[in-house]
Amino acid sequence: MIENPPQLTIHRGHHRPSQALLDAFRGAQTSHLADAMEGRGAVDWRIKPLDPANASFVGAALTAHSYPADIVGMIGSALEAQPGDVIMCANDGYTGTAVIGDLAAGMMRNKGVVAFVTDGLARDKAGIIATGLPLFAMGISPNSPAANGPGTVGGPVVLGGVHVRSGDIVVGDADSVVVVPLDRAEAVLARLRAIQAAEGGAEAQVKAGATHFPAWKALLDNARIIES
Secondary structure (H helix, E strand, O other), rough: OOOOOOOEEEEEOOHHHHHHHHHHHOOOOOOHHHHHOOOEEEEEOOEEEEEEEEHOOOEEEEEEOOOOEEHHHHHHHHHHHHOOOOEEEEEEOOOEEEEEEEHHHHHHHHHHHOOEEEOOOEEEEEHHHHHHEEEOOOOEEEOOOOOOOEEOOOOEEEOEEEEEOOEEEEEOOOOOOEEEEHHHHHHHHHHHHHHOOOOOHHHHHHHHOOOOOOHHHHHHHHOOOOOO
């Protein structure tokens, strides 16, 4: 490039979901949400909670991008975060060094951040868990990064194969993290309610002793049978 970019670039002014809309998604299973979005929306399966017992959250995305082996984007997100935000910090899937540790996680928790999600690594697992901040990462490494930049906050990112914009609704549980685009949230919510109702009925059937669904029986009825 002709000249070096700024060490940190911040995009502001994104729309945020209302608290009522966030609350409507609270407690939703990530599998049900993915079903409500044509089977999509979950980040890469390798991005897992450090503490599965403290993995449930819902909040508004604040995006960030930290270059591999660098934390300037992460630092910028910690400075920009508002209470109720979920920091979605893309790190290009880099696994040579960590992008967050326990001290940064603790400061985010102090600011009211509800979760931190990255496609990079974390360090200081015990300390992070002690902060109470739900944190999802590709794994753990004590290797330390630099803080040289460039980094960005607030712009669109791709994290774990999912496009994320600041203001999108992010839901996490012990299984995964799902991103609901803000402009689709109302439609996804309506579909989610239908799926939750159907799942409730199916669970009741299983508990009552069902061994298959009617659609499974239809497959068998229409199968080609070859006798040996």
